Amino acid sequence: MKITCTQENLSYGLQVVSHVASKNVSLPILSNVLLKAEKGGLVLITTNLEIGLVCKVRGKVEQEGAITVQAKTLSDYVSLLPKENIELEIKDQALSVRSSKSKTNMKGMEATEFPLIPEVESKSKHFIKAKDLKEALTAVVFAVAFDETRPEISGVYFNFDKDILTLVSTDSYRLAEKKASLTKPSEKKSSVIVPIRTTQELIRILGEENDEVVVSGNENQIVFSLGDIKLTSRVIEGQYPDYQQIIPTEHKTRILVNTNEFINTIKRASLFCKPGSNDIELKFNQAAGEIEVTAANLQVGESEARQEAKIEGVDNDIVLNYRFLLDGLQNINDENCSLDINTNSNPGLLKPIKGEDYRYIIMPIKQ
Amino acid sequence: MKITCTQENLSYGLQVVSHVASKNVSLPILSNVLLKAEKGGLVLITTNLEIGLVCKVRGKVEQEGAITVQAKTLSDYVSLLPKENIELEIKDQALSVRSSKSKTNMKGMEATEFPLIPEVESKSKHFIKAKDLKEALTAVVFAVAFDETRPEISGVYFNFDKDILTLVSTDSYRLAEKKASLTKPSEKKSSVIVPIRTTQELIRILGEENDEVVVSGNENQIVFSLGDIKLTSRVIEGQYPDYQQIIPTEHKTRILVNTNEFINTIKRASLFCKPGSNDIELKFNQAAGEIEVTAANLQVGESEARQEAKIEGVDNDIVLNYRFLLDGLQNINDENCSLDINTNSNPGLLKPIKGEDYRYIIMPIKQ
Structure with a gap:
């Protein structure tokens, strides 16, 4: 692997994905980011096994390849580099990061050991502005139950119907419901329960812009795509309470x-x-x-x-x-x-x- | 006691003093603020036995008197009131706080039980702009030792000489020295070691303005006066290390x-x-x-x-x-x-x- 990116692009991509990587004693590779140089640029991937986050970064590829290194260290390091070109290269199972005045060799772990992010076969597709989704999630996420004995209310309920997305959360003491407009009517009704951690990551990633988010998925997985970023998450099985009656x-x-x-x-x-x-x-x-x-x-x-x-x-x-x-x-x-x-x-x-x-x-x- | 103040003035005064009041199991009254209505207005006083903080607040006194109540609760309460006149009155050993739409009765403790802030006989006087003192303190306070076995370096060394104040701090691994200009030359040299907690309170209280701070005191106490605020603190006994030689x-x-x-x-x-x-x-x-x-x-x-x-x-x-x-x-x-x-x-x-x-x-x- 050998690829050159600008500091701004690489730092932005690493900041998007590195938040999901976290220390995991039984599976240390989960604190790493997977870097894949392939045609068209660099792909950055992190996962906590519940959420998978992929961000594409533009770059000039001289040689394809892949490696994983500690996500937080690489993200912090790149954020402190001056705004110039950065060259990434695999040398002796380490990632060499070079800019005009600095070089570092980071210990790597094999890309082949990194968990796969499932490719999701999509049964439905919905479209919403990033800032509308962010605002709606923020208005309900605080009322989600932290109750593991009732998994069906430990997430935000998404209901797509015509051109409206309805979000609902409850911890049985209070319930919040927020409606947001979709940018095009959905072809068919669908509903899903999204884990709270996934909604928190979404709020972090979504900007205040009018960029369109594409929401797709099936009964097991949901995918949020925004430009070069793709977040894949498992969904919560079960039936959301029939909240309308209360x-x-x-x-x-x-x-x-x-x-x-x-x-x-x-x-x-x-x-x-x-x-x-x-x-x-x-x-x-x-x-x-x-x-x-x-x-x-x-x-x-x-x-x-x-x-x-x-x-x-x-x-x-x-x-x-x-x-x-x-x-x-x-x-x-x-x-x-x-x-x-x-x-x-x-x-x-x-x-x-x-x-x-x-x-x-x-x-x-x-x- | 019966006195009327504006919400702005009372809230400002309470925010200045309430930070020093803190929970103390053996002396619960230290979490209180002493309110004294006397000619000219209201005096607010808090102390942690090391630092005494006094702030005068303008007000219309109908009846003199004094009481102590929980400082943080009163400060939080008043900060949330609308900007209008507030009437304070002692009723049945409680403080009644009334504004047009709200009233509260706060349990009080006798003013006579509140520790006295010593009146300091001043042997020297120095003058410095508030923002200059704040900037100089901020540049040295981080290097003070948190070492109780060496009390003489557990504070900031103040040295007044002609029209220069020199501040020094060290934890024996590093040493910071900062000079600031006095607004008039001091009549005589003097030096003192001020506890770190006192310097932290000063940084909090001092604004970015050109208002003059008067520094006075003797071998046991130091007093910082800024407008209606007066901070009195014990000083640390002992000899500051002869740092010039290192x-x-x-x-x-x-x-x-x-x-x-x-x-x-x-x-x-x-x-x-x-x-x-x-x-x-x-x-x-x-x-x-x-x-x-x-x-x-x-x-x-x-x-x-x-x-x-x-x-x-x-x-x-x-x-x-x-x-x-x-x-x-x-x-x-x-x-x-x-x-x-x-x-x-x-x-x-x-x-x-x-x-x-x-x-x-x-x-x-x-x-």
């Missing part, structure tokens, strides 16, 4: 409130929660046009904050976990939001006032 | 090099240090006009970087701890720096090319 369709009280003011009011009250508890009490007073948020704690004191709001329907009250409420409020992409309440033992529904693209359901704390 | 006055080799390029070259080599070691080898080649930086590690590989430099004097070499070398280089406030070397067992001297206000001495690793 979304409240009616309400006794609807609260309309400024999102940021409400966030600050909740944060202030949270300082006075009982140690080890996240409970705050909300009372909705229609005549006064106010939410009263209270918390008390024997050691520190008590807090009572009134938040101006428009209350429609009956006076009402509910006890909520303030962290879960804040998680939802902080993902409302609107100056104002609405909160629908039935009784103090039924879930509340939080959403932006403008648009129906985000819904956040939160279970009350039973007193 | 500063090399001659050199066999002088290396002139671009500071940022040299930093990157050192960082690249550092990736190949032996596990648990920070040693890198530097060779200075006068004819080639190059520094050769090498490191090698059986697991990862080896690195050899050549860094363009002007070498004056004889060819030479030295082994250094790369972290210590980077610490010095990152505080060189100049595009280019010089490194003076004698033999591979004598200290090197690093300094900016422009000006003599910073000197950094680094001990070699003996092979």
Whole structure:
């Protein structure tokens, strides 16, 4: 193998892929990146056996070949080189990295020992803008359950239907649903549960641009392709809960409130929660046009904050976990939001006032 | 006590002082802030028994009085209130904090139980711009020893002489010296060792402005006054080492090099240090006009970087701890720096090319 790339291209590619490589005691090669020089350039590959990440880097190939070396060390090293051409060559089972003023020889492991990234036979194809997918994932990923006993909710549910992608996450205490537009209508409905780690990698890789992401796959694997980057992941088997049935369709009280003011009011009250508890009490007073948020704690004191709001329907009250409420409020992409309440033992529904693209359901704390 | 302040003023004052308050099992009141309403406004006081911090906040006093409450909770609470007037009042041994939409009652502890901040009888007075003091402290504080067996080097040495303040720190492996201009000449020479924690608080409090800091004190205490803020600290007893004698006055080799390029070259080599070691080898080649930086590690590989430099004097070499070398280089406030070397067992001297206000001495690793 002998190939020349620019520092910018090589460093970008290594930064994209090296995050997935990680220390693995039983399979040390997983901390390596596979470099393959082939017609058209250099291919960089990493995997943690659940996710496979491939990035193509332009380069001038003098001799084809492949080797694996420690991903993080190579990525850090190349990022510190000046912006000039870098020559990569295999010498005595080591990777020689040369630029005008520096050279290094990195110990390698055989490319043939590196796990294969499966080629996925695609049964469906969907198209979405990178920034839209990133925004939608960010709005739901925090509510995924870290519960290994319920694997079907340990990922984000993707549902493609016509020109809409719906993402859903839940940990059974709250549920987030976000809709995003596809750039072309999907040929057929399909749905899949994507592991949380995969969605976190996607958020890291996806930029703020309008570049198109192609999502393809089958019942076992999903593939996200963005320009020269391809992320392949296993999907989670099982049936996602029929979440539509828990979304409240009616309400006794609807609260309309400024999102940021409400966030600050909740944060202030949270300082006075009982140690080890996240409970705050909300009372909705229609005549006064106010939410009263209270918390008390024997050691520190008590807090009572009134938040101006428009209350429609009956006076009402509910006890909520303030962290879960804040998680939802902080993902409302609107100056104002609405909160629908039935009784103090039924879930509340939080959403932006403008648009129906985000819904956040939160279970009350039973007193 | 009853007093009204603006949210901005109160929040600023609480943020300044609350950092010093911390949990203390044997003396719980140290996590509190003392609030004293007296003629002219509100005085906020915190202490950790080593440092006392006082900040005055403007306010309209209706009734004088004093109480202590948890500093961090009050500071967080006030920072989240909207920008409006806040009324503070003592009610039933609690502090009531009221604004138009919120009220809280915080449990208090008696003001009389709060440790006194000593009034310091000042024997000398010095004047310096806040940003100059901050910059000088930042350039030396990292090299202070965390060695309780040698208390005299566990702080920053301050030496006031005419219109120059010299700051020095060392952990016996390296030494940093920084000079800063005083705004008026000091009436008499004086020197003092200030604990590292105090200098860290100072860096936090001092802004980037030209406001004047007044430094006063005696053999036991030092006081830094900046506008409405006053920081009082004990000083460290003992004699600071006579550090002038270890500063090399001659050199066999002088290396002139671009500071940022040299930093990157050192960082690249550092990736190949032996596990648990920070040693890198530097060779200075006068004819080639190059520094050769090498490191090698059986697991990862080896690195050899050549860094363009002007070498004056004889060819030479030295082994250094790369972290210590980077610490010095990152505080060189100049595009280019010089490194003076004698033999591979004598200290090197690093300094900016422009000006003599910073000197950094680094001990070699003996092979």
